[in-house]
Structures are given as structure tokens and as C-alpha cells.
Amino acid sequence: MKKKIIFLIVILAVASGGFFYWRLSQPVEESDAICSYNAYNCSDFSTYAEARKVFEYCGGVNNDIHVLDRDKDGVACESLF
Numbered sequence: 001m002k003k004k005i006i007f008l009i010v011i012l013a014v015a016s017g018g019f020f021y022w023r024l025s026q027p028v029e030e031s032d033a034i035c036s037y038n039a040y041n042c043s044d045f046s047t048y049a050e051a052r053k054v055f056e057y058c059g060g061v062n063n064d065i066h067v068l069d070r071d072k073d074g075v076a077c078e079s080l081f
């Protein structure tokens, strides 16, 4: 009985450790993006696609809180092309 409990604890510890490692190794998703204040510059993104995801997630040209689209043509971070 005691062995079973220890076995279960070990399994849980390994599983939760694996989950947290997996979670930390994920790239930042646009759903985690901050939209309430100016938190990013174009230089914070490594690709145009990443910048565009955050730009669109936060409301696009109508809510360009990060000023990713300075010329307001609807295309964020042309510098990353």
C-alpha cells in the first residue's frame, strides 16, 4: 500500500514537472499578449508574422496601443519584412 502511494507521488511529480517544462518551452502566444499599455516595439518581435499576430489580437489599426503601425496603413512593423 505504502509503495503504491510513493509510486503515485513519483508519477505525479514527473508528470507535473514535464508539464511545466513543456509550458515554459512554448513560445509566447498572441493570447498572452499585453494590450492594455504600450509594451512592445517592432524590435521585440523576430518575425513580421509574430508582430502582426499581436497587432491584430490587440485590435489592429483601431487600437494600435504598441504603435506597431506608425503610418496607420494596417500593416504592422514593415521593418520586419
Ligand SMILES: [Ca+2]
Residues within 6 Å of the ligand: 068, 069, 070, 071, 072, 073, 074, 075, 076, 077, 078
Ligand atoms: Ca504600417
